[in-house]
Amino acid sequence: xxxxxxxxxxxxxxxxGDAIPITFDDEExxxxxxxxxxxxxxxDFGSFSSDAPFRVPIPSxxxxxxxxxxxxxxxxxxxxxxxxxxxxFFRRPLxxxxxxxxxxxxxxxxxxASGKENIEIVRDFALPLQSRALTYLxxxxxxxxxxxxxxxxxxxxxxxxDAKDDFSLEDYINRKFxxxxxxxxxxxxxSTLAYAEIEGERLTRDEMVGFANLxxxxxxxxxxxxxxxxxxxxxxxxxxxxxIRSDSSLINTATEEFFRMVTPLTHIGRVNTENxxxxxxxxxxxxxxxxxxxxANYDETVFKDADTxxxxxxxxxxxxxxxxxxxxxxAHHARLIMRTLLRLIADLNIDIKLIDLTENIEKxxxxxxxxxxxxxxxxxNRTTTSS
Amino acid sequence: MARxxxxxxxxxxxxxxxxxGTLMEVARDHEVEGIDGACGGVCSCATCHVKVHPDWxxxxxxxxxxxxxxxxxxxxxxxxxxxSCQIEVTEELDGLVVEVVTL
Ligand code: HEM
Ligand code: HEM
Ligand code: FES
Numbered sequence: 001x002x003x004x005x006x007x008x009x010x011x012x013x014x015x016x017g018d019a020i021p022i023t024f025d026d027e028e029x030x031x032x033x034x035x036x037x038x039x040x041x042x043x044d045f046g047s048f049s050s051d052a053p054f055r056v057p058i059p060s061x062x063x064x065x066x067x068x069x070x071x072x073x074x075x076x077x078x079x080x081x082x083x084x085x086x087x088x089f090f091r092r093p094l095x096x097x098x099x100x101x102x103x104x105x106x107x108x109x110x111x112x113a114s115g116k117e118n119i120e121i122v123r124d125f126a127l128p129l130q131s132r133a134l135t136y137l138x139x140x141x142x143x144x145x146x147x148x149x150x151x152x153x154x155x156x157x158x159x160x161x162d163a164k165d166d167f168s169l170e171d172y173i174n175r176k177f178x179x180x181x182x183x184x185x186x187x188x189x190x191s192t193l194a195y196a197e198i199e200g201e202r203l204t205r206d207e208m209v210g211f212a213n214l215x216x217x218x219x220x221x222x223x224x225x226x227x228x229x230x231x232x233x234x235x236x237x238x239x240x241x242x243x244i245r246s247d248s249s250l251i252n253t254a255t256e257e258f259f260r261m262v263t264p265l266t267h268i269g270r271v272n273t274e275n276x277x278x279x280x281x282x283x284x285x286x287x288x289x290x291x292x293x294x295x296a297n298y299d300e301t302v303f304k305d306a307d308t309x310x311x312x313x314x315x316x317x318x319x320x321x322x323x324x325x326x327x328x329x330x331a332h333h334a335r336l337i338m339r340t341l342l343r344l345i346a347d348l349n350i351d352i353k354l355i356d357l358t359e360n361i362e363k364x365x366x367x368x369x370x371x372x373x374x375x376x377x378x379x380x381n382r383t384t385t386s387s
Numbered sequence: 388m389a390r391x392x393x394x395x396x397x398x399x400x401x402x403x404x405x406x407x408g409t410l411m412e413v414a415r416d417h418e419v420e421g422i423d424g425a426c427g428g429v430c431s432c433a434t435c436h437v438k439v440h441p442d443w444x445x446x447x448x449x450x451x452x453x454x455x456x457x458x459x460x461x462x463x464x465x466x467x468x469x470x471s472c473q474i475e476v477t478e479e480l481d482g483l484v485v486e487v488v489t490l
Contacts, residue, residue: 039460094415252427315430315457331425339427 007307009266009369010295019279022290022366025059030283031267031290031366035299035319037279038291041270043324048270048289050326051075058269058290065170069217070210076325083329085196085203086211089189092137093332101136103340105129110344114380118355121376126227127153129337134219137333138189147172148216153224173212177205189215219330222264223337225372229262230341233309235354235378243311245346254311255338260297260318261309266362266369267292268322293319294369353379389481393419393437396487410485411435411472421487428472430457433490438467440484447474447483461490 010033013020018034032038041048053068054061068074071082092098109129113119131145138144155169180186180194193208203211234241244250267290272278274285283289297318298306321328328334345352358374393401393414406413414422414435423434430453439447444467450458454473458464471485 036460252429256426256429256431315453316426317431317433317457317460332423335425335427 008295008298009367010292010298013367014295014299017280019281020366021281022364024290024364024366027059027288029058029269029288029290030272030278030281031292031295032279033292033295033299034279035296035302038293038296039319039323041278041289042291042319042322042326045075045270045325047273047276048291049075049273050079050270052269052271055271055288056269058267058288060269060288065213067170067206067210067213069214070207071329072214072218072326073210079325081198082211085193085198086189086215086329089137089139089192090329090332092139093336098136099336099340102133102336103344105132106337106340106344107348110348110350110380114348114350114382116380118377118379121228121231121378122153122224122373123375125231126224129227130220130223133223133333133337134216137219137330138215140188140190153221155220169213169216170209173209173216174205176212177208215330218328219333221372222330223334225264226258226262226334226338227341228373228376229258230338230345231352231378232354232357232373232376233258234345235352237309238351240309240311241345241352244342245349248343248346250311251339251342251346253314253316254342255335256316256318257309257311257313258338259320259334260303260313260316262372263294263297263318263320264371265320266294266371291322293322349383351381351383353381355379389476389478389483391476391480392484393417393422394484394486395420396489406476408476409472410437410474410476411470413476414471414487419487421489422471424472426472430454430470430473433457433461433470435471436461436464436488436490437469437471437485438465438488439469440486441467443480443483443485446479463488463490 014033018037019030019032022029022031032041050056050073053073056073071079074082109125113125119125128149131148132142135142135145176190177194180191185191185195193203193211196203244254270289270291272283272285272287272289276283297320300306321331355377357376359370360372360374362369362371388405391403391406391413395401397420401417401419403413403417409428411422411424411428415424425434426432450469451473454470458468
């Protein structure tokens with residue numbers, strides 16, 4: 001391999017213009033590539049709609065779930081009303097007590113891992129971190145995370161857990177709502193949705209499941225990938241870690257730079273509302289559009305030396321979390337986790353040695369992109385023993 | 388130490404006495420609606436956008452070059468626009484009034 005997997009996967013595509021036709025699993029899609037073009041398309045819900053069950057993710061998810069994901073598969077103004085129902089949960093990471101819990105959790109995991117011969121980061125660090133942190137967002141008992149960790153790392157790619165073929169995420173979610181409805185209202189995510197009202201009407205069960213499904217699915221691979229990439233990059237380039245260790249003012253900028261370079265979600269779909277030319281590509285009504293965040297975030301007209309990880313990049317207007325009305329609700333949580341991880345790896349004097357890795361490759365006819373790891377084995381060493 | 392006023396989009400006036408740090412941090416501490424400061428003050432998110440009251444423009448000064456690059460991506464910014472995370476609160480700014488405008 002002569003080129004870093006996290007480098008620009010769409011450089012050649014962007015040379016052909018701001019949009020190109022691509023084939024994705026037999027579907028003809030117009031992929032928007034340039035930073036400004038993607039950003040403005042994300043805001044133009046009149047032309048590019050999200051009001052399309054199963055069709056916002058690429059590939060589409062008719063086979064993986066039975067309900068419309070909420071609030072993502074709606075357009076404004078309805079979207080706003082629905083998002084407002086769960087917004088208080090997604091804002092929980094802004095509270096100092098929440099930050100403290102995340103810090104304690106990551107410290108525990110790092111100290112644990114650095115006592116071992118080596119550790120497989122994806123399953124034994126990122127997955128438990130992601131699952132346990134999500135209990136704080138949902139405001140449920142931390143022990144629930146054991147169930148979520150047990151699902152393994154493929155659950156939201158194929159709707160099935162690694163080990164059990166009969167597992168269904170929707171069954172689990174339905175059970176949680178059954179329990180919530182059988183008890184008085186509690187301040188957790190499931191109960192809040194079970195009792196929530198829009199214009200005096202309770203949500204339907206499908207709507208409740210749609211909210212929960214997205215909160216599980218949207219926050220799993222993305223966080224696992226972001227967290228894993230920290231270990232991969234610092235393992236490859238220890239001098240970057242040293243730089244951050246010696247200057248803690250780099251933590252927030254480096255966090256944003258991770259999100260830009262890793263861009264865990266390659267792209268997301270919209271449905272074209274009428275026949276039109278999209279940056280020169282004839283696109284039919286109802287045909288899908290891809291908003292390619294992963295291309296936009298490497299657009300050299302906006303990001304100088306886009307292929308280089310600049311821990312102090314500023315400004316860094318990356319759109320890894322999307323843009324406009326649907327900007328990732330989980331971004332506060334994601335940012336908190338990444339900042340805390342960087343701070344603690346630095347402060348606990350942990351050094352990272354890469355032992356072995358297997359990449360995940362997103363492979364389509366028209367592009368190939370590395371998105372994180374199937375497995376990533378490292379050795380963590382504490383260089384000074386301060387405790 | 389300075390006293391600052393944020394006028395939110397729903398028309399509330401949030402007054403912060405004894406403010407210090409950046410304007411965004413003050414707004415976050417006072418839970419000013421419409422100021423998220425999502426990126427933590429590093430010119431990534433523009434969720435800290437304000438428009439400076441005309442009387443205060445000269446004292447606050449224009450956006451920095453880095454900040455302006457981010458503001459230029461937005462349609463609803465003008466010459467009163469600043470990212471509040473890039474404004475350090477000083478004695479000079481005692482009495483400052485800004486309007487919160489989400490982008
Ligand atoms: C699958 C794990 C990874 C592998 C195997 C890998 C491999 C490589 C290799 C072989 C190079 C040298 C390229 C050359 O000299 O032409 C490189 C450079 C680099 N990689 Fe990675 N990489 C991985 C993960 C990452 C991640 C997660 C990031 C960023 C988040 C990253 C960012 C970089 C950067 C910034 C360089 C320096 C080269 C430059 O600045 O142009 N890599 N990587
Ligand atoms: C690094 C981690 C993450 C990345 C890169 C990411 C990326 C994104 C992107 C690009 C969107 C916009 C989708 C669109 O425009 O249609 C989005 C939306 C969303 N994400 Fe995330 N996400 C991350 C973490 C999370 C987490 C941890 C959660 C939940 C726990 C979450 C929940 C959501 C939700 C609910 C939406 C829909 C927002 C709406 O429609 O208003 N995400 N995410
Ligand atoms: S807080 Fe993100 S740009 Fe000011």
